[in-house]
Amino acid sequence: MSAPAILALDFDGVLCDGMREYFETAWRAYRRLRPSVAPEPPRGLFDSFARLRPLVESGWEMPLVIHAVLAGASEAELLSGWRPEAWRRDIGVPRDTIAAELDSVRDEWITADEQGWLDHHRFYPGVIERVRRVAGGPTRVAVVTTKEGRFALKLLRRQGVRLDPDRVVGKEARRPKREILKDLVARHAAGDAARLWFVEDRLKTLEDAARDPALDGARLFLAEWGYNTPEERETARRDERIIPLSLARFARDFPVWLEPGS
Numbered sequence: 001m002s003a004p005a006i007l008a009l010d011f012d013g014v015l016c017d018g019m020r021e022y023f024e025t026a027w028r029a030y031r032r033l034r035p036s037v038a039p040e041p042p043r044g045l046f047d048s049f050a051r052l053r054p055l056v057e058s059g060w061e062m063p064l065v066i067h068a069v070l071a072g073a074s075e076a077e078l079l080s081g082w083r084p085e086a087w088r089r090d091i092g093v094p095r096d097t098i099a100a101e102l103d104s105v106r107d108e109w110i111t112a113d114e115q116g117w118l119d120h121h122r123f124y125p126g127v128i129e130r131v132r133r134v135a136g137g138p139t140r141v142a143v144v145t146t147k148e149g150r151f152a153l154k155l156l157r158r159q160g161v162r163l164d165p166d167r168v169v170g171k172e173a174r175r176p177k178r179e180i181l182k183d184l185v186a187r188h189a190a191g192d193a194a195r196l197w198f199v200e201d202r203l204k205t206l207e208d209a210a211r212d213p214a215l216d217g218a219r220l221f222l223a224e225w226g227y228n229t230p231e232e233r234e235t236a237r238r239d240e241r242i243i244p245l246s247l248a249r250f251a252r253d254f255p256v257w258l259e260p261g262s
């Protein structure tokens with residue numbers, strides 16, 4: 001099949017680079033969890049955070065990345081085995097509380113300064129044009145993200161991309177991406193997983209989808225321009241289910257995505 005019936009796209013690290021926003025939001029949320037911390041982040045923390053971003057599956061882990069770095073953990077140690085639950089216990093706050101702090105920081109920021117919030121994000125070159133082109137054709141586009149869907153919708157709308165809210169499935173769905181993908185296959189591809197293509201920058205999420213027999217035949221692409229490490233990209237190259245995808249290929253027509261070599 002040279003074009004999918006459904007193209008499922010992750011948001012952060014595939015369409016949008018919101019690194020400055022993630023850090024600012026995570027820092028503000030962390031300060032609420034640890035009010036004794038200094039108001040300004042220490043020098044170098046942003047760069048560490050950016051290098052460690054591939055660890056993060058869901059937003060609630062971001063303040064914990066900050067916590068771990070400030071607690072003195074080395075980047076190498078964190079990259080070789082990220083244990084968000086252990087760091088969460090160390091900070092002593094329930095996961096839902098951290099997630100709620102993060103969303104309320106975002107909501108308050110948007111209310112106070114929407115333009116500033118939007119300006120802390122940038123879309124990767126060419127992705128908006130590509131999504132518009134796909135959305136104008138026979139392939140359905142869906143966005144599958146671990147952030148609240150309404151935040152992703154707001155950012156896409158600003159770019160003039162108007163997807164139905166039911167095509168943007170976020171954290172509010174409270175289901176793993178693999179389950180959301182299966183639901184998309186059932187609803188829009190008559191149960192044929194081979195008609196689904198999924199672009200994601202987090203290797204573990206793709207591996208999780210690859211292990212699910214109900215997703216046999218689905219094309220799983222690792223977005224090499226997103227938040228993943230050279231080691232993860234190398235692992236993806238050796239995995240027969242996962243197809244590494246460059247940003248240049250993403251911008252081109254579907255058959256090119258399947259051509260050998262990168």
Ligand SMILES: [Mg+2]
Binds near residue numbers: 012013200227
């Ligand atoms: Mg991502």
